[in-house]
């Protein structure tokens with residue numbers, strides 16, 4: 128697939144398939160400080176995160192890099208409400224995660240799109256069914272509408288000609304794009320991605336990242352993406368580096384135009 132086949136839809140039709148406009152947001156999407164986190168108990172307790180502080184603004188694409196074992200996935204799962212915060216302050220999409228009740232965490236998870244490397248697809252279903260099944264879980268979407276929107280989203284990630292392929296017959300990059308479409312059902316207000324390009328060759332990896340970048344630009348959806356992939360650093364507004372459980376303060380600010388200049392940038396990309 129060439130980059131030309133990555134169709135850039137108009138903002139309005141994209142918003143419709145992805146589940147509506149983002150609510151106007153004020154202040155950071157993620158803000159945290161003094162975050163410490165340990166695995167294990169007693170003598171076996173091992174501290175993994177040390178005094179982490181971070182802030183991510185609406186529409187930003189932030190990459191998180193750092194050596195294996197430095198704590199990147201651990202931080203991502205805390206932000207996602209998949210682990211309980213032990214120490215510090217963490218606010219995500221207006222939810223405070225300090226001693227947050229389960230219901231609060233559930234509400235938060237519904238607003239987040241997760242893209243993990245092991246893409247959690249159902250191998251015996253087709254690409255279309257994998258996305259459609261997510262719409263079936265949405266109370267206000269009829270089966271016919273769910274199908275139409277799933278088709279639109281798969282076309283949007285360049286898989287219009289693979290709708291009825293079982294995912295076991297798709298390439299790694301194509302599966303990852305189905306996983307992106309699945310993660311975006313419900314119109315998440317924040318996208319968290321953990322090494323979404325790790326298993327991909329450079330062309331497929333770039334395509335996957337282009338799709339994520341376009342989402343951030345067109346729709347202002349903020350993305351926090353863990354990556355070791357130096358080839359994708361240029362899509363970021365900022366690159367954060369984790370070392371031994373500490374976020375380095377000297378983050379790199381890249382030259383990417385702001386998400387708020389999105390429409391122009393997105394149409395330039397499509398040519």
Ligand SMILES: Nc1ncnc2c1ncn2[C@@H]1O[C@H](COP(=O)(O)OP(=O)(O)OP(=O)(O)O)[C@@H](O)[C@H]1O
Nearest residue numbers: 166167175193194195196197198199200201202369
């Ligand atoms: N469930 C767990 N129980 C105990 N220790 C864990 C658990 N998960 C991760 N760890 C440890 O926490 C540390 C950080 O792991 P984490 O997965 O956050 O690293 P990472 O930066 O994502 O690494 P990679 O780049 O290899 O994915 C590692 O030393 C790991 O062994």
Ligand SMILES: [Mg+2]
Nearest residue numbers: 199200201321
């Ligand atoms: Mg990891």
